[in-house]
Amino acid sequence: MxxxxxxxxxxxxxPRNPADAEVRERARAIPEAAVARLAVYLRVxxxxxxxxxxxxSSEELSSAAGVNSAKLRKDLSYxxxxxxxxxxxxxxxLVSHIERILGLTRKHSxxxxxxxxxxxxxxNYGGFPSRGFPVAALFDIDPDLxxxxxxxxPVNHIxxxxxxxxxxxxxIGVIATPPQAAQAVCDRxxxxxxxxxxxxxxxxxQVPDNVEVRKVDLAVExxxxxxxxxxxxxxxxxxxVNGVGVDGVVIRP
Amino acid sequence: MxxxxxxxxxxxxxPRNPADAEVRERARAIPEAAVARLAVYLRVxxxxxxxxxxxxSSEELSSAAGVNSAKLRKDLSYxxxxxxxxxxxxxxxLVSHIERILGLTRKHSxxxxxxxxxxxxxxNYGGFPSRGFPVAALFDIDPDLxxxxxxxxPVNHIxxxxxxxxxxxxxIGVIATPPQAAQAVCDRxxxxxxxxxxxxxxxxxQVPDNVEVRKVDLAVExxxxxxxxxxxxxxxxxxxVNGVGVDGVVIRP
DNA sequence: CCGACTTTGTGCAAGCGTTCACAAGCGGTA
DNA sequence: TACCGCTTGTGAACGCTTGCACAAAGTCGG
Ligand SMILES: NC(=O)c1ccc[n+]([C@@H]2O[C@H](COP(=O)([O-])OP(=O)(O)OC[C@H]3O[C@@H](n4cnc5c(N)ncnc54)[C@H](O)[C@@H]3O)[C@@H](O)[C@H]2O)c1
Ligand SMILES: NC(=O)c1ccc[n+]([C@@H]2O[C@H](COP(=O)([O-])OP(=O)(O)OC[C@H]3O[C@@H](n4cnc5c(N)ncnc54)[C@H](O)[C@@H]3O)[C@@H](O)[C@H]2O)c1
Numbered sequence: 001m002x003x004x005x006x007x008x009x010x011x012x013x014x015p016r017n018p019a020d021a022e023v024r025e026r027a028r029a030i031p032e033a034a035v036a037r038l039a040v041y042l043r044v045x046x047x048x049x050x051x052x053x054x055x056x057s058s059e060e061l062s063s064a065a066g067v068n069s070a071k072l073r074k075d076l077s078y079x080x081x082x083x084x085x086x087x088x089x090x091x092x093x094l095v096s097h098i099e100r101i102l103g104l105t106r107k108h109s110x111x112x113x114x115x116x117x118x119x120x121x122x123x124n125y126g127g128f129p130s131r132g133f134p135v136a137a138l139f140d141i142d143p144d145l146x147x148x149x150x151x152x153x154p155v156n157h158i159x160x161x162x163x164x165x166x167x168x169x170x171x172i173g174v175i176a177t178p179p180q181a182a183q184a185v186c187d188r189x190x191x192x193x194x195x196x197x198x199x200x201x202x203x204x205x206q207v208p209d210n211v212e213v214r215k216v217d218l219a220v221e222x223x224x225x226x227x228x229x230x231x232x233x234x235x236x237x238x239x240x241v242n243g244v245g246v247d248g249v250v251i252r253p
Numbered sequence: 254m255x256x257x258x259x260x261x262x263x264x265x266x267x268p269r270n271p272a273d274a275e276v277r278e279r280a281r282a283i284p285e286a287a288v289a290r291l292a293v294y295l296r297v298x299x300x301x302x303x304x305x306x307x308x309x310s311s312e313e314l315s316s317a318a319g320v321n322s323a324k325l326r327k328d329l330s331y332x333x334x335x336x337x338x339x340x341x342x343x344x345x346x347l348v349s350h351i352e353r354i355l356g357l358t359r360k361h362s363x364x365x366x367x368x369x370x371x372x373x374x375x376x377n378y379g380g381f382p383s384r385g386f387p388v389a390a391l392f393d394i395d396p397d398l399x400x401x402x403x404x405x406x407p408v409n410h411i412x413x414x415x416x417x418x419x420x421x422x423x424x425i426g427v428i429a430t431p432p433q434a435a436q437a438v439c440d441r442x443x444x445x446x447x448x449x450x451x452x453x454x455x456x457x458x459q460v461p462d463n464v465e466v467r468k469v470d471l472a473v474e475x476x477x478x479x480x481x482x483x484x485x486x487x488x489x490x491x492x493x494v495n496g497v498g499v500d501g502v503v504i505r506p
Numbered sequence: 507c508c509g510a511c512t513t514t515g516t517g518c519a520a521g522c523g524t525t526c527a528c529a530a531g532c533g534g535t536a
Numbered sequence: 537t538a539c540c541g542c543t544t545g546t547g548a549a550c551g552c553t554t555g556c557a558c559a560a561a562g563t564c565g566g
Binding site: 030032035036039040042043044064065066101102103104106108110117118120121122124125127128131132133171172195196197198202204206210212214216217218219220221222223224225226227228229230231232233 | 285288291292317355357370377381384385424448451463469477478479484486
């Protein structure tokens with residue numbers, strides 16, 4: 001029974017080696033939420049490098065990343081102490097350390113399965129290769145698509161998934177098939193040795209424990225937004241009657 | 254008080270009444286994480302309805318949704334007590350209550366801004382309308398696109414965003430423009446009265462407090478996957494020395 | 507070299523969210 | 537009606553995350 005979202009780790013550790021052990025130790029202890037933020041910091045920092053910024057304080061970086069500065073510093077402390085008190089952080093140093101922790105020193109080839117509306121968009125998207133995630137293979141079940149190049153890469157038939165993934169050392173599989181096909185595709189990716197899956201189909205995938213799945217479910221996102229609209233409407237209807245909301249805050253009409 | 258579909262949702266113009274107040278109270282207390290899961294339960298339950306299932310236990314539903322059963326029951330308890338002990342939940346009752354809490358009794362019109370690769374995929378996607386999120390407007394800055402129908406809807410020019418959004422009662426704005434344009438587009442959406450934004454551009458948006466933003470950042474998702482690969486690789490390298498990993502689990506060579 | 511000033515890194519406490527475990531409640535059965 | 541087995545609903549414990557507040561550690565001007 002594998003959980004859909006890879007969370008909850010924090011187990012006991014047993015380091016044995018000299019310097020490597022420390023990195024491992026650190027990596028294991030980083031909360032999932034912090035990892036997601038580190039990726040955001042990395043993006044912001046990359047922008048800073050392009051602008052020629054060499055040094056940045058936790059206050060500046062945190063506001064650019066939309067978090068508070070204490071949280072930012074705590075997050076950075078998980079990966080080590082690379083700041084200079086009274087000055088801030090060296091942008092390039094920070095970038096390289098975050099990249100190391102996120103495992104971005106290695107290239108991660110991506111395979112997209114299901115070259116429909118979404119699959120086309122993903123295959124054409126320039127943002128992946130530029131961040132170290134080259135799209136190395138495309139798969140579809142439609143024979144009319146096989147051989148057709150999309151985003152510069154010819155589509156392979158899904159039946160060749162095992163050999164092609166092995167050949168091109170695919171480490172991340174992206175599922176963009178209809179929901180009915182998703183579990184089967186997932187199983188084939190897993191058989192092909194892919195251990196990381198990004199799933200766009202609105203289904204809960206069952207995978208072995210050694211496979212990491214993350215899902216992107218746009219309908220869920222919309223429903224969360226919808227919930228907030230409803231909540232706000234309710235609050236307004238209920239609390240604005242006397243012009244004052246909870247905590248005595250005045251609500252605009 | 255049986256709130257069924259189509260009940261025009263008393264929220265806006267109704268006077269205070271105890272049942273509403275209770276719903277309000279409940280809605281406010283639901284943790285964000287639980288809201289996201291409720292949306293998943295809803296999807297699973299919809300599938301159950303289609304299969305003719307009328308009753309379901311927390312155990313069954315939780316495993317179909319990929320969570321543990323205690324969490325599921327706790328989540329459902331946030332919205333009220335609609336199960337029958339010894340039996341389980343009536344699927345349709347549960348569906349209607351979750352829909353009510355998520356605010357899905359109302360339609361939420363969606364506007365997509367930036368009709369490029371991703372925008373096209375979104376506009377063509379049938380999964381939104383079918384879940385109560387009709388795509389009501391499309392916008393782009395490219396004059397060659399204005400008037401061109403995508404997914405059955407003609408693209409409007411971004412300059413008309415305020416009037417068109419008002420006319421079509423857009424309540425959710427989706428940003429699929431290049432990152433450089435995202436903040437400006439966001440500002441225009443907010444000016445147009447849109448209070449919910451789903452952002453695909455890899456930037457942190459600045460919005461007023463009364464606007465809800467959710468972001469979908471695929472590069473971040475990939476980097477989180479990358480982190481787990483790296484962590485696993487490190488663990489294997491470090492722990493496999495004596496052939497035994499954490500928890501005494503033997504790691505494959 | 508010193509002292510004022512700035513900013514990091516982190517111990518700690520409070521807040522949330524998750525999980526456990528079990529009493530309460532219900533349907534079925536005799 | 538009384539009992540039994542099953543499943544819900546939830547209080548309480550636990551553990552992760554956040555935010556505060558401040559000592560430590562560095563810079564810089566004199
Ligand atoms: N289009 C969007 O914007 C969007 C948004 C959110 C979620 N999604 C989800 O993403 C998935 C894809 O959406 P889409 O709009 O691109 O659908 P689509 O129908 O346009 O494309 C699906 C593609 O998958 C291929 N396919 C079907 N079965 C397959 C199999 N067994 N193996 C390999 N390929 C197979 C089809 O040939 C087709 O090319 C769906 O699950 C959808 O719910 C799409
Ligand atoms: N394509 C993907 O699969 C993908 C994946 C992840 C994230 N994204 C992000 O989504 C966004 C869109 O990606 P894309 O691949 O569709 O890009 P794209 O270049 O294909 O499309 C962008 C569209 O936005 C329009 N546009 C530009 N400025 C605008 C403005 N000010 N107002 C309105 N429209 C404007 C352009 O005319 C173009 O049609 C980007 O921010 C990208 O980083 C895309």
